[in-house]
Amino acid sequence: MTDISTKPWWKDAVCYQIYPASFKDSNGDGLGDIPGILSKIDYLKDLGLTEGKVDMGYDISDYEKVYPPYGSVKDMENLIGACHERGMKLILDLVINHTSDQHAWFKESRSSKRNPKRDWYIWKPPRYAEDGTRLPPTNWRSYFSGQTWEYDEHTGEYYLHLFAKEQPDLNWENEETRQAIYDSAMRFWLDKGVDGFRVDTVNMYSKGVEFKDAPIVDGRFYEQPAWLYYANGPRMHEFLREMNQKVLNHYDAVTVGELPHTPDPKKVLDYVGASDKQLSMVFQFDIVDLGQGREHKYHFEEWTLPQLKRIVAKWQQFIEGTDGWTTVFCENHDQGRSISRYASDAAHERVPSAKLLSLMLCALTGTLFIYQGQEIGMINVPPSWPIDAYRDIESVNFYKTMAAQSRDDPAELAYVMRSLQILGRDNARLPMQWDGSEYAGFTDCPGGAWMRVHDLYGEINVERQVREGEASVLGFWKRMIKFRKQHADVLVHGAFEGFGMEDESTFVFGKRVAEKRVAVVLNFTREEQEVELPDYEGLVFTVGSYEDAAKQEEGADGRIRKLRPWEGRLYLSGC
Ligand code: GLC
Ligand code: CA
Numbered sequence: 001m002t003d004i005s006t007k008p009w010w011k012d013a014v015c016y017q018i019y020p021a022s023f024k025d026s027n028g029d030g031l032g033d034i035p036g037i038l039s040k041i042d043y044l045k046d047l048g049l050t051e052g053k054v055d056m057g058y059d060i061s062d063y064e065k066v067y068p069p070y071g072s073v074k075d076m077e078n079l080i081g082a083c084h085e086r087g088m089k090l091i092l093d094l095v096i097n098h099t100s101d102q103h104a105w106f107k108e109s110r111s112s113k114r115n116p117k118r119d120w121y122i123w124k125p126p127r128y129a130e131d132g133t134r135l136p137p138t139n140w141r142s143y144f145s146g147q148t149w150e151y152d153e154h155t156g157e158y159y160l161h162l163f164a165k166e167q168p169d170l171n172w173e174n175e176e177t178r179q180a181i182y183d184s185a186m187r188f189w190l191d192k193g194v195d196g197f198r199v200d201t202v203n204m205y206s207k208g209v210e211f212k213d214a215p216i217v218d219g220r221f222y223e224q225p226a227w228l229y230y231a232n233g234p235r236m237h238e239f240l241r242e243m244n245q246k247v248l249n250h251y252d253a254v255t256v257g258e259l260p261h262t263p264d265p266k267k268v269l270d271y272v273g274a275s276d277k278q279l280s281m282v283f284q285f286d287i288v289d290l291g292q293g294r295e296h297k298y299h300f301e302e303w304t305l306p307q308l309k310r311i312v313a314k315w316q317q318f319i320e321g322t323d324g325w326t327t328v329f330c331e332n333h334d335q336g337r338s339i340s341r342y343a344s345d346a347a348h349e350r351v352p353s354a355k356l357l358s359l360m361l362c363a364l365t366g367t368l369f370i371y372q373g374q375e376i377g378m379i380n381v382p383p384s385w386p387i388d389a390y391r392d393i394e395s396v397n398f399y400k401t402m403a404a405q406s407r408d409d410p411a412e413l414a415y416v417m418r419s420l421q422i423l424g425r426d427n428a429r430l431p432m433q434w435d436g437s438e439y440a441g442f443t444d445c446p447g448g449a450w451m452r453v454h455d456l457y458g459e460i461n462v463e464r465q466v467r468e469g470e471a472s473v474l475g476f477w478k479r480m481i482k483f484r485k486q487h488a489d490v491l492v493h494g495a496f497e498g499f500g501m502e503d504e505s506t507f508v509f510g511k512r513v514a515e516k517r518v519a520v521v522l523n524f525t526r527e528e529q530e531v532e533l534p535d536y537e538g539l540v541f542t543v544g545s546y547e548d549a550a551k552q553e554e555g556a557d558g559r560i561r562k563l564r565p566w567e568g569r570l571y572l573s574g575c
Pocket of ligand 2: 025026027031
């Protein structure tokens with residue numbers, strides 16, 4: 001018997017995130033769009049997905065319209081309908097921490113101190129240094145470099161923008177603002193049939209009562225990271241409860257919140273406990289923060305496999321014995337590609353690496369999210385690409401800031417480029433590689449795509465992998481998604497346990513539910529490694545990332561196995 005109260009549809013869902021700009025261009029202008037997504041909908045269905053997600057751009061000037069180059073509201077209605085016809089759901093990105101500075105609300109707010117919408121955004125008077133120099137209200141650093149405050153000559157005050165200056169932060173303390181957000185950004189789309197939201201920067205709405213200077217962690221700059229003050233503010237949970245009561249509950253909509261800066265499992269549980277309805281689940285950031293620097297995310301630092309394993313174990317186990325839920329993901333539009341980050345994208349290693357990671361992810365508990373291109377093993381920007389090939393505001397601004405600060409010091413800039421090549425957001429935003437034709441079949445715009453296509457699109461593309469079938473990365477993902485569904489009780493819902501957590505080369509974990517056991521052994525190196533299977537009775541080899549693993553298993557005796565470079569195997573018992 002299925003208990004629907006503890007097993008809503010979204011727990012077993014396999015979600016696929018689409019970044020519309022880079023998925024498929026339908027009208028030859030070089031930019032992906034909604035009709036482009038619609039034209040590939042059967043590709044998505046065939047992958048075995050239950051759900052798709054659209055990232056609509058983060059500086060929204062009207063919540064009730066679609067950015068025209070992407071299409072129209074009608075196109076969205078068609079897309080929602082087409083998903084539902086195929087038994088798939090659609091969730092949208094909900095960007096309500098800030099709007100665009102072109103939004104009518106902000107234009108009004110900016111127009112005068114007495115405007116009724118003045119308080120819809122966060123305005124503060126300047127501070128002055130002893131010598132009379134005008135200073136911003138705090139020393140906070142924006143995500144996209146520089147200050148979080150923009151001075152507006154017109155009224156002589158600063159407005160807050162945690163992201164770009166074109167993205168002013170909404171004032172959630174204002175009741176009327178919240179109601180307008182619920183209506184315009186949420187009900188409008190829920191009424192059109194969307195099944196839920198990925199909630200952008202979900203823990204930054206309550207800014208806290210005090211606006212004070214952040215401690216100095218990078219003495220080279222005036223601006224300092226300040227998330228400690230503006231993330232997880234005092235009214236966060238109250239706002240989310242209200243959002244459920246007023247809006248989400250009436251639609252039974254799912255939410256997955258983007259939850260950076262929250263390493264404490266207790267704090268995460270406060271957001272995802274089912275009884276205190278706030279968010280269905282969240283993207284906790286530990287796994288994607290791996291390798292990011294302390295002073296700045298783009299100061300790459302080396303990390304070790306035990307660190308990765310501890311992160312996986314922590315976010316697998318934190319829900320045990322609770323009514324919370326977790327997610328499984330390691331890519332999105334803000335991160336480097338997982339093969340390049342966690343395994344190897346070298347010529348003969350990228351295919352086994354892709355399968356290794358697919359096997360790992362498909363065996364983990366939680367709702368699985370795959371990011372476009374991950375299913376064909378897309379990899380990071382080639383190391384030879386210069387900064388001019390990058391488009392992302394965060395990366396480009398960081399490069400400019402460091403170039404100015406270091407006076408173009410070649411060693412500093414080489415380090416910045418290396419960090420961006422591993423961690424930069426553009427790595428995930430290259431056009432989707434559909435086939436081996438010009439511009440990877442993404443666009444037929446004579447000038448090419450909005451962003452350069454990866455040099456290796458001839459080798460890594462959908463058309464080729466469909467032709468290669470089962471042996472390809474795409475074929476392996478399809479097989480694993482199917483397998484995950486067949487054994488959802490233990491793979492999606494089972495309890496996790498790690499073994500040999502200090503081993504620097506291999507990752508061995510188990511999953512259990514009732515009498516069922518799963519053992520997964522993964523080799524995260526380019527050398528052969530020995531692993532020991534967990535001491536579960538009656539394990540039977542079931543899936544391997546190398547095609548001939550079954551043959552190798554025939555002669556195997558006892559619990560020791562030899563894994564080839566980047567090889568993964570999965571064993572079952574009690575089925
Ligand atoms: C989130 C998004 C990111 C965007 C930012 C500002 O972090 O994932 O892409 O730039 O919010 O909206
Ligand atoms: Ca287009």
